[in-house]
Amino acid sequence: MPPSSLPGRPVHFSHAEMTEVVLPNDANPLGNILGGKVMHLVDVCGAIAAHRHSQSYVVTAAVDHMDFLNPVRVGELIVLKASVNRVFHTSMEVGVKVFSENVLTGERLHTSSAYLTFVALDEYGGRKEIPPVLPETEAEQRRYQQAGERRAARLAFRRSRS
Ligand SMILES: CC(C)(COP(=O)(O)OP(=O)(O)OC[C@H]1O[C@@H](n2cnc3c(N)ncnc32)[C@H](O)[C@@H]1OP(=O)(O)O)[C@@H](O)C(=O)NCCC(=O)NCCS
DSSP states (O other): OOOOOSOOEEGGGGOEEEEEEOOGGGBOTTSBBOHHHHHHHHHHHHHHHHHHHHOSEEEEEEEOOOOOOSOOBTTSEEEEEEEEEEEOSSEEEEEEEEEEEOTTTOOEEEEEEEEEEEEEEOTTSOBOOOOOEEOOSHHHHHHHHHHHHHHHHHHHHHHHHO
């Protein structure tokens, strides 16, 4: 596919942040948030970043491997930050970082990171070209570069299963 002729958008255009308090209903018997609840929030926060960047409908095409590095306990805050790392053609990689926050001390711990691929769709369900993302800072450029390597691995894995 030829390079996009759409005007690019800086990474901060897509920034999304969500904060929720962890309630007992979302926890296991040890009082830690359920992994499935974290995955749900990651998908929602990632989709907001994808919507903001593409200004279109999006669907989740893939979620890469996720680790849970630290528990988030009942009564703590779960904080999620997402932004678009790189756009390909009709798909884009979004990075989501998850933290726990202790409301009494303000201490934040990194609990998970995830990379999701979203595909932009038009109102008829057809795939839609996405404006390129313009990485500006050193960290954004590094994520852009690494997103290309992750995509190559994802597509190779996809091909190996078909
Ligand atoms: C995602 C979906 C639109 C892809 O459709 P498809 O016919 O496989 O489309 P293509 O093979 O042309 O892929 C479209 C784009 O997605 C990318 N893509 C598709 N599957 C992918 C995967 N598993 N990992 C990474 N990228 C993927 C392709 O590389 C392509 O990217 P590009 O246009 O930027 O080059 C389709 O599979 C779908 O609708 N899935 C269900 C989505 C959904 O409902 N998600 C909610 C959870 S169930």
